[in-house]
Amino acid sequence: MATSKKASKGTTTPKYIFVVGGVMSGVGKGVTTSSIALLLGSRGLNVTALKIDPYINVDAGTMNPTEHGETFVLKDGLETDQDMGNYERFLNKDLPALNYMTTGSVYLSVIQKERNLEYGGRNVEVVPDIPHEVISRIKKAQQAAQADVALIEIGGTVGEYQNVLFLEAVRMMKTQHPDDVAVVMVSYLPVPGSIGEMKTKPTQTAVRTLNSAGVFADIIIARSPAAVDQKRKEKIATFCNVRAENVISAPDVGSIYDIPLNYENDKLSERLCQVLGISTQKAPDLAAWKKFVARSKSNNDVVKIAVVGKYFNSGDFVLSDVYISVLEAIKYSAYSLNLKPEITYLGAQAFADKDKLKELKKYDGVLVPGGFGKTGIDGKLNVIEYVRKQKIPYFGICYGMQLMVLEYAKNVLKLKNASTEEIDAKAEHLVVGVMAEQREKIAKKEMGGTMRLGQYEAVLKKGSLAAKAYKSTQIIERHRHRYEVNNAYVADLEKAGMTFSGTSPNGDLMEIAELPTTTHPFFLGVQFHPELQARPLAPHPLFTAFVRAAYESKK
Numbered sequence: 001m002a003t004s005k006k007a008s009k010g011t012t013t014p015k016y017i018f019v020v021g022g023v024m025s026g027v028g029k030g031v032t033t034s035s036i037a038l039l040l041g042s043r044g045l046n047v048t049a050l051k052i053d054p055y056i057n058v059d060a061g062t063m064n065p066t067e068h069g070e071t072f073v074l075k076d077g078l079e080t081d082q083d084m085g086n087y088e089r090f091l092n093k094d095l096p097a098l099n100y101m102t103t104g105s106v107y108l109s110v111i112q113k114e115r116n117l118e119y120g121g122r123n124v125e126v127v128p129d130i131p132h133e134v135i136s137r138i139k140k141a142q143q144a145a146q147a148d149v150a151l152i153e154i155g156g157t158v159g160e161y162q163n164v165l166f167l168e169a170v171r172m173m174k175t176q177h178p179d180d181v182a183v184v185m186v187s188y189l190p191v192p193g194s195i196g197e198m199k200t201k202p203t204q205t206a207v208r209t210l211n212s213a214g215v216f217a218d219i220i221i222a223r224s225p226a227a228v229d230q231k232r233k234e235k236i237a238t239f240c241n242v243r244a245e246n247v248i249s250a251p252d253v254g255s256i257y258d259i260p261l262n263y264e265n266d267k268l269s270e271r272l273c274q275v276l277g278i279s280t281q282k283a284p285d286l287a288a289w290k291k292f293v294a295r296s297k298s299n300n301d302v303v304k305i306a307v308v309g310k311y312f313n314s315g316d317f318v319l320s321d322v323y324i325s326v327l328e329a330i331k332y333s334a335y336s337l338n339l340k341p342e343i344t345y346l347g348a349q350a351f352a353d354k355d356k357l358k359e360l361k362k363y364d365g366v367l368v369p370g371g372f373g374k375t376g377i378d379g380k381l382n383v384i385e386y387v388r389k390q391k392i393p394y395f396g397i398c399y400g401m402q403l404m405v406l407e408y409a410k411n412v413l414k415l416k417n418a419s420t421e422e423i424d425a426k427a428e429h430l431v432v433g434v435m436a437e438q439r440e441k442i443a444k445k446e447m448g449g450t451m452r453l454g455q456y457e458a459v460l461k462k463g464s465l466a467a468k469a470y471k472s473t474q475i476i477e478r479h480r481h482r483y484e485v486n487n488a489y490v491a492d493l494e495k496a497g498m499t500f501s502g503t504s505p506n507g508d509l510m511e512i513a514e515l516p517t518t519t520h521p522f523f524l525g526v527q528f529h530p531e532l533q534a535r536p537l538a539p540h541p542l543f544t545a546f547v548r549a550a551y552e553s554k555k
């Protein structure tokens with residue numbers, strides 16, 4: 001197999017770090033992978049990160065967000081898992097579609113290759129052909145990035161049937177490149193209330209399960225409510241076949257941005273470099289990250305933002321993961337303005353009752369994020385009308401922009417029978433309609449990966465609120481939608497005071513709508529998803545403009 005010709009910064013051959021989970025899911029494999037990426041990057045290494053998800057879905061675009069969380073869209077348009085968002089945010093770089101795979105996508109390409117006779121007529125089998133496909137994708141991603149280190153997170157936990165073939169790929173890679181592959185297991189050590197002691201047994205069992213797949217952990221990240229003491233580190237070392245200094249304590253923390261710094265307290269990046277034979281001459285430079293973390297903790301003035309969405313409620317639980325990029329984008333901008341964000345999640349459905357709208361007075365700004373379908377629409381339209389009239393800063397994203405335009409058409413243009421084609425295709429005034437390119441796809445039920453996805457350029461009107469925020473009239477943003485503002489209504493909407501301040505370069509697609517700041521402090525909607533490009537060390541200009549307007553309007 002080909003490897004990168006490049007040798008740099010203490011590595012002579014590309015290195016691969018696999019991150020797997022033990023005991024249970026949801027204990028932070030994604031943030032661990034992101035943190036390792038940040039730490040190795042801070043040592044001057046060129047790092048890339050991949051996610052492997054074990055489901056049959058070919059991408060994450062067809063899953064209900066209440067089950068799966070946010071769909072994160074990469075710049076080249078692939079719909080992926082929210083972990084990809086964490087990698088991009090921690091690494092502060094865009095990642096390509098090559099860096100994401102699912103069981104479904106891997107099988108699909110193996111089957112396609114078989115149909116194209118690419119296996120030369122031989123018997124194509126689950127083993128080794130599926131792991132070989134996985135390995136070839138990992139190597140392609142490493143090469144494309146010219147990465148010194150490729151991190152690969154394997155979704156799920158060891159012991160699930162679902163990810164056995166991915167562990168098989170790890171085993172094969174370790175055999176091929178014994179000095180260049182490291183395995184990090186993120187495990188959980190419970191402290192049962194009735195016992196009051198941290199228990200290592202579930203981790204021991206998980207390690208044994210991993211070993212039975214022929215894979216051995218080099219590093220164990222010991223996730224737990226409390227820090228792991230030396231005694232338990234030694235116990236884990238003895239029973240799990242790792243060195244005690246390779247057991248990294250990972251207690252619960254208030255903010256995920258503390259995690260890389262915590263890992264460094266236990267010298268994680270040094271340990272990994274040692275395992276992989278990477279020179280550690282260059283110490284980690286975490287100054288910018290530390291500054292960001294310090295800002296996030298300082299006791300600044302509060303800015304109160306309400307996010308009105310429909311996916312927050314799941315049984316008795318509140319899910320905020322569905323909007324994770326939006327929530328993080330608000331935080332980065334607030335921190336950059338030396339403000340302390342207080343974000344409240346409000347279920348849109350409740351605002352169908354207009355008496356509830358008064359509640360919105362408590363907030364300095366209101367944001368309606370992306371969404372699909374009927375649920376919560378009446379509530380969202382009521383919210384938008386209320387904040388428009390009350391002059392509470394409003395930021396609408398994707399569906400939040402479409403509904404902002406629809407609300408204006410209904411209540412200002414007085415088009416009573418107005419709707420979006422997504423909800424009522426028979427309405428008299430389809431102020432938001434299906435995009436021309438989408439109509440046929442919907443008719444043929446080709447719904448997977450077929451929306452308008454990924455990066456597109458837009459041009460902005462000079463002097464508009466948007467152009468001032470971006471300090472530019474040319475932007476590139478990521479999209480995910482099937483519907484758009486119907487151009488037949490644009491002239492009337494503009495006559496009634498709304499400006500379409502951003503369009504596609506040929507002027508066909510309305511990408512940004514706003515009201516002049518002489519009539520409202522901040523009332524702006526975007527057809528794209530700016531949150532996907534917001535980074536801790538590079539906050540998004542529109543979020544910053546919104547948060548600033550929210551804070552100023554409260555004064």
Ligand code: GLN
Pocket residue numbers: 369370371372373397398399400422480481482483484
């Ligand atoms: N449902 C709308 C569309 O498909 C908005 C999509 C979104 O908010 N991501 O156009």
